[in-house]
Amino acid sequence: MGLILFTFLISCQQNTALACSDSLNSLNSLHTEEQPALSGDGQFIAYVSNRNGTRGILLFDLKDQKFIDLPRLNRPDAIAENPSISNTARYIVYVASDRGRADIQLYDRVTEQVQVLTAGYRGWVRHPSISPDGRYITFETGSNGQWDIEVIDRGTIELDVL
């Protein structure tokens, strides 16, 4: 009985040790990190991580070595993947599948608002990318029966210039 308790205690300690190293403020964890995207001068990196028991998009400041909050971007009822960021990481485009289909969404860190760019778009969409100045958004479209490239021009208002 004592032995069982002892091993139980040991395994508990190991678990907390794992949890501790997971919650550390570092770019990589003991879980999967993938799909990195760098900002214009390489200060910020957006990527997908499986840490903390959820899969979501993280934004890390490589200069200050800390994470940056993205309120309302990751939601409990959707998976957000394939991030791409503008010059100062003001804009983040990504794929989110929350209504039974994948949509390209645009997150603005200034307003903390999400804009769905492909609402009502015919055909499957994937692999979005935003230009560093935030003007162009490109993605793959399946609406012609094969993968083709679609380009959105957001215009020259509210660009993310360095």
Place this chain on the structure above:
Amino acid sequence: MKLAVRSVLAVLVLAIALSILLISCSGPQYLSFPLDPSGRSLNSPYAELSPKAVSQYLVFVSDRAGSQDVYVYHLNERKLLDLPELNSLDMTVADPDISRDGRYIVFAGNRQGKSDIYLYDRHLYKLRSLTSSLSAEVRNPSISADGDTIAFESNAQGQWDIFIYTRAGDPLDISTNPR
């Protein structure tokens, strides 16, 4: 009298048309790149994959020439750019990215079963591997728009992690792993 009314009407119609044009120009709009069977434009009858627009350069992968190759399309000039020495017959490529000045292109290449992150210099027509010393799978590279930093995934630690290198191919001098 009739002429005056007519000209006022004409001016009104013109003003309305102009304002509609202006309103439609200010919001997000889809640029049209129809399929070009000749393969000299952005979209072809074959697959176009992994597009990234950086300033005027749109880098992507297409199998229009029979194998997966990297292409760069100039958005203003509406034409493909020459990339001498980049695509070769013994390498498959994926996930390209390009710097703001259009000089540096990174992509994941696979040659004889070995995956590497490659850097192509469009001024010198030089292609080199940044990860030849890394004996692990690598994929999904991203280059910062200034062309100085490259991030990619590697499974060297037994799971996918983010690696960050300088353009010279050295790991960035920061701790990226949990201590």
